[in-house]
Amino acid sequence: MEIEIATIGGYEEVGRQMTAVRAGNDIVIFDMGLNLSKVLIHDNIRTEGMHSLDLIDMGAIPDDRIMSDLEGDVKAIVPTHGHLDHIGAISKLAHRYDAPVVASPFTIELVKGELADEQKFDSGNDLVKMDAGETMSIGDSGKVELEFVNVTHSIIDAINPVLHTPEGAVVYGLDKRMDHTPVIGDPIDMKRFREIGREGEGVLCYIEDCTNANKKGRTQSENVAREHLRDVLYSMEDYDGGIVATTFSSHIARVKSLVEFAKDIGRQPVLLGRSMEQYSGTAERMGFAEFPDDLGMFGHRNSVDRTFERIMNEGKEDYLPVVTGHQGEPRAMLTRMGRGETPYELDDGDKVVFSAGIIPEPTNEGQRYQAEKLLGMQGARIYSDIHVSGHLRQEGHYEMLDALQPKHVIPAHQNMKGFSGYVDLASNQGYKLGRDLHVTCNGNLIQIV
Numbered sequence: 001m002e003i004e005i006a007t008i009g010g011y012e013e014v015g016r017q018m019t020a021v022r023a024g025n026d027i028v029i030f031d032m033g034l035n036l037s038k039v040l041i042h043d044n045i046r047t048e049g050m051h052s053l054d055l056i057d058m059g060a061i062p063d064d065r066i067m068s069d070l071e072g073d074v075k076a077i078v079p080t081h082g083h084l085d086h087i088g089a090i091s092k093l094a095h096r097y098d099a100p101v102v103a104s105p106f107t108i109e110l111v112k113g114e115l116a117d118e119q120k121f122d123s124g125n126d127l128v129k130m131d132a133g134e135t136m137s138i139g140d141s142g143k144v145e146l147e148f149v150n151v152t153h154s155i156i157d158a159i160n161p162v163l164h165t166p167e168g169a170v171v172y173g174l175d176k177r178m179d180h181t182p183v184i185g186d187p188i189d190m191k192r193f194r195e196i197g198r199e200g201e202g203v204l205c206y207i208e209d210c211t212n213a214n215k216k217g218r219t220q221s222e223n224v225a226r227e228h229l230r231d232v233l234y235s236m237e238d239y240d241g242g243i244v245a246t247t248f249s250s251h252i253a254r255v256k257s258l259v260e261f262a263k264d265i266g267r268q269p270v271l272l273g274r275s276m277e278q279y280s281g282t283a284e285r286m287g288f289a290e291f292p293d294d295l296g297m298f299g300h301r302n303s304v305d306r307t308f309e310r311i312m313n314e315g316k317e318d319y320l321p322v323v324t325g326h327q328g329e330p331r332a333m334l335t336r337m338g339r340g341e342t343p344y345e346l347d348d349g350d351k352v353v354f355s356a357g358i359i360p361e362p363t364n365e366g367q368r369y370q371a372e373k374l375l376g377m378q379g380a381r382i383y384s385d386i387h388v389s390g391h392l393r394q395e396g397h398y399e400m401l402d403a404l405q406p407k408h409v410i411p412a413h414q415n416m417k418g419f420s421g422y423v424d425l426a427s428n429q430g431y432k433l434g435r436d437l438h439v440t441c442n443g444n445l446i447q448i449v
């Protein structure tokens with residue numbers, strides 16, 4: 001059976017991930033993501049009403065026109081998890097394919113939200129939920145199967161899809177870290193990866209998340225970030241002024257830890273911002289996370305401002321607002337607080353806790369710098385980098401190669417510079433550039449069999 005891989009997006013950047021795998025006449029698309037930084041760099045661009053081709057020209061979504069060079073039918077569109085760089089282009093591109101979107105239950109809920117916000121296109125694609133550990137047959141040949149393997153990442157319900165073919169398995173490894181003590185959900189299923197590496201024809205090809213491939217050592221568990229956060233918040237127990245925290249809205253495990261420790265130090269946590277309300281509300285409704293009954297979640301500007309006014313009237317010392325703006329996004333809550341645009345007023349010595357790293361990209365770095373400076377000018381004290389990454393470092397990559405023993409490897413989710421660490425470590429394991437180690441770019445076809 002012919003096996004061909006189209007590397008469509010996310011091979012020259014971290015963002016707008018999209019890869020298609022053709023097995024005989026059946027094609028499965030993995031991820032359809034957005035490169036948010038290409039949108040945010042323009043002031044006031046609203047993507048909801050924009051045409052796909054304009055977004056492709058901006059470099060914001062994958063240029064999927066190469067799909068016409070693949071001979072076969074798309075049978076499924078499979079986003080691996082709910083981050084926007086993996087699901088953010090589904091509302092713009094999925095309608096062009098007569099295929100269902102197949103994903104884990106939490107991811108499907110977030111895709112639904114994306115489709116509901118879309119104003120330009122109507123997607124008629126079926127949305128199909130599949131849990132980690134389950135399989136689904138692809139096409140009519142009876143020879144191709146899709147399996148979901150449980151992985152751990154900075155969002156709940158993440159999976160790595162595996163396409164089983166008569167030539168061996170194609171494992172799509174975006175995005176993950178190797179967490180054996182996650183705060184929510186099951187540990188990464190390394191046992192299943194080792195089995196896949198040794199059963200049948202083994203692994204034909206592994207497509208790998210190279211975000212942190214230039215970093216030595218091993219990515220720490222979410223439990224480490226949790227204990228770090230506990231230490232920081234407990235140290236503030238006797239402070240009688242304002243404490244404000246920010247993190248990724250989609251990082252439910254981290255939000256849960258923030259809510260818990262706020263309670264522990266005698267403060268009422270409250271989640272503020274549209275995306276805070278959306279992600280945490282969805283996770284709670286679906287039973288992924290339990291929050292206290294009295295936890296307030298407010299998304300609309302008016303209700304957020306009313307909450308801030310209540311906090312100012314009743315006393316900042318009794319509350320811990322968890323807000324958006326960890327990357328210093330100009331329109332986010334925390335940045336507005338820094339500019340003095342919210343009813344919540346910061347005083348000298350108030351604490352601002354960033355439970356997030358800076359996404360290493362010049363726009364983010366500049367905006368985050370600016371936000372921290374603005375907050376500092378209001379008198380705030382900054383606690384930064386209370387965080388662990390959601391992506392494997394080098395030792396994790398060695399472990400994955402050892403578990404899967406793939407015949408071919410394709411580094412993804414980075415640019416050329418970002419791939420270099422992975423090329424070094426894969427070369428150490430006997431892979432050779434151009435033979436079985438395929439460094440590629442957006443818009444390429446790689447014939448594996």
Ligand SMILES: [Zn+2]
Nearest residue numbers: 081083153175
């Ligand atoms: Zn991700």
